[in-house]
Amino acid sequence: MIWNWEYTIEILPVLARAAIVTIEATFLSFFIALVLGLVLAVLRMSGPIVGWLASAFVELVRSTPLLIQIFFLFFVLPRFGIVLDAFTAGIIALSIHYGCYCSEVYRAGLEAVPRGQWEACTALNVSSWHTFKNIILPQAIPPIVPALGNYLVALFKDTPLLSAIAVLELVQTAKNLGSENFRYTEPMTIVGVAFLVLSLVSAVAIRWLERRLNRRSVR
């Protein structure tokens, strides 16, 4: 028989625990990426030197493979006295990688807010901080929610790369189960289906959020 139900039921709890690790890694990394992306976008728009440095960093990260970045943090940094456990190294790599992609999206969103909005705030004597926080950002975010959401899904689908440094997320766990029992069909299929279902659920959630934000700004 190709599919063994008994085995399936036996490994499901193990994979469920691994799924929690995957989901944790996804949301933690994405949250940090969102914050980091915004910081990078603001840095890139401020001052020539800081802006150039931030842009160079973003280009560096975007032009190298995520897997190399994960390996670098996990295997190279210890040589400089920075030792990270696998999960932490993985989170940092995902956050930085996706933070750089998000910064591009933020930048597009921020630049799309008309200059007149800044000018109106100057005329009203509103400080740059309040202008940014209360006027510019609320207008910049809603249009970029779909683009940011795509990166959430992309990040989620990149978490299996963490298996390369033995983080016990879904794929690594499935691989271990397969090699222990000499049966790969069930664990790999379950993991594939889990990714499919979770991706679809996030896509729906993002579309819901998008509609909600649009409704609020259909003024």
Place this chain on the structure above:
Amino acid sequence: MTETVDRPMVRFEGVTKRYGSLTVLDSLNLDIGRGEKVAIIGPSGSGKTTVLRMLMTLERIDGGVIWVDGEPMTHMQKNGKLVPAEAKHLRRVRSKIGMVFQHFNLFPHMTALGNCIEAPMTVLGLPRREAEERAADLLNLVGLGEKKGHYPAQLSGGQQQRVAIARALAMRPKIMLFDEVTSALDPELCGEVLQVIRKLGSEHDLTMLMVTHQMGFAKEFADRVCFFYQGKICEQGEPRELFTAPKNERTQQFLRAVLEAV
């Protein structure tokens, strides 16, 4: 400080503005008295909008000094010398000025009321209730008391511009700048905006400076009209005089062209 009464509310002293090699304003000298209503007219590219934008600190000046209410705005006094102003000084002096823009520049994610309370709350530190009372009064003044819960996109152009006027007034400026405030409006909506400005002029002790293409309004409303041409004041005077018997050839040409178009 008592002597400031005689001083002009706004003084441009040899103010120059360049964009690259293009001189937009060439050593402008202009005094605007307390409570005076000055209209600036002229062909496009004559630098008239730049005058307002420099006064609102939206443009940096390349030469000269702008004085507001008896003190230098673009500069500050240090050891008896005038040095370029620091941000703090700029903010303090700028608080005396309000501006209304051609394209309204309302905050689209806030209601009419929200637009009017944002700056009073964050800049002046007014408690929400007080800011809302002030905003409601001003929205009544511009005839939009009923619309305070509406978002800009739910309002007509004329209504949006009136909200923008209320928003600027909420900061209690002494000087109001109007930059072609009816140019983006359908002709039938200009009247309601001009009506509000007229009301402000008669009921409030505001100094007003407006760039306009509405010659009829300038003639009836302004105390003085300045005709700008190629970065200089070509001719200025009382509206009756300037509109009926312009002395300068350029002014004559411009007025002929504009009045023909109507």
